[in-house]
Amino acid sequence: MSMTLAEKILARASGRSRVAPDEIVVADIDLAMSHENADLVRKAFLEIGVPRVWDPEKIVIIFDHRIPAESEKTAATHKAVREFVQQQGIRHFYDVGRGGICHQVLAENGHVKPGMVVVGTDSHTTTHGAFGAFATGIGATEMAGVWVEGKLWFKVPSTIRIEVEGEFAPWVSAKDLILWIIGRLGAAGADYRAVEFDGPAVRRMSAASRMVLCNLSMEMGAKTAFTPVAEIGPDPEAEYERVLRVNLDYEIPEPQIACPHSVDNVKPLSELGDVPVHQAVLGSCTNGRLEDLEVAARILAGRRVHPHTRLIVIPASQRVYLDAIRLGYVQTLIESGAIINPPGCGPCVGVHQGILAAGEVCISSTNRNFIGRMGSKDSYVYLASPAVVAASAVAGRIVHPEVVMAKEHAHV
Amino acid sequence: MSDVPFVLRGRVAAVLGANIDTDVIYPGRYLNITDRDKTAEHLFELAYPEIRQKLRPGDFLVAGPNFGCGSSREQAAAALKYSGCGAVIAASFARIFYRNAINLGLPAIVSASAAGECREGDELEIDLAAGEIRNLSRRITLAAAPLDPRAIELLRAGGLIPYLKAKYAAAPAAG
């Protein structure tokens, strides 16, 4: 029988020859990832009272949300997790300065393989579908159950297939594509479902861009999302709940912006009007990778960040940071007036390193613009591609990169 | 076990709209609070601080579609539970929130019509196994999705932690 990729992976992991949507299966977990909320997991695990985790080799813990510790409270939770990791013999632990954002670190260290079932105590765990894994977010208590049993129940999702053809217009990228799709399907448009991206435009994308598609699929509720890999794929006759075809040439000729306060409030840039920005943020598990820093450096080379705007750049990992230094992007960005934060989540989750005041507006390459997400409940977050973030930092308002590139040495 | 009636009775503390995200339910700045019972202090703190005042033990929260979307933070479900919320009724739930709620022993009930047919202050009776909500104040019965037997088992145990605790205390060598 023909199966979608999600069905295939869940069938394998639950020891069945075939599964269909809405069936409940109990699947073996291949990889269980947590960040600082490993402390919540740890507490639940200790309450259950089983002495050892099921398999320390399959657990990965990465500090990223509050690094280095921004408060005594966080320092204490970090310390508790470090001790637990030691005591349980969990080798795959990335402490402050050893990794970066969990999803980037998991990917760049080769933890994820095609066909795996990956769970993480982070909603953007869907990112790892870019490597052919069934990857999904779970809560801390449920993770404690995984640490005990190494298994978890899933309802087999139905699948939405999205086929993309055509060419990206200049300065338009994977971020614009996925924002456009979320705008079309809505914040609950893929709730409980798997998403398969395919088509010539997706197959031409870099791994980093594919990660953007799978990462942001979470913002339309997806349980998991995939881009094609060589090792495993859906059967040709697989049944889909829905097939969506997108042509980049006709449908996404310009950058897309998610306006406050929901990720599905998406408008083409030209419909935005005049939006001055106080802060621009380039980073996160969505868009803090080398290709994102490269496009920003290209736009900022020889230009200055607008006097009324501050630009915060956060490389997604130590490795991305080093590569960006080696390639000269970091110098270009600093010379333009940007501040570089250490690799981690930084202001994306609104706890430190770039909080917004009431009334402030931020253009951000991150993935959420909910009320109060990046600071004051009266601040406003617009989500955009790295190119639009960099250009807007120069212009001091949300602009198309071509506006900035047309002007030589603005604000020097 | 699931044929045993499992009936909750309480009052509607608030009726909310669509896409209530977990940043709104529990702001990210308090995520380093890892004692579940302390999370209640920050429930809806930025967007709807009045809800915390209104919630009395056993009260229900009613909402539109996609309740609990966004972050996987379990503190969102914990803050509701430890504020005394007896159940959340929504047109639909984001999947991680739904699982978190059941795992923490907080009933989450899917009912397409509840947000339209319930007002603040209404008295409700919820039959979890049958999938029925009786609005006693308005004398109407609303359809709800019956809870999965697995979810009922977890709720009866008080959540996943006590459930697993009992399971492994009974069979320490298992797993």
Ligand code: SF4
């Ligand atoms: S960068 Fe933002 S969205 Fe990504 S894991 Fe960190 S806090 Fe979550």
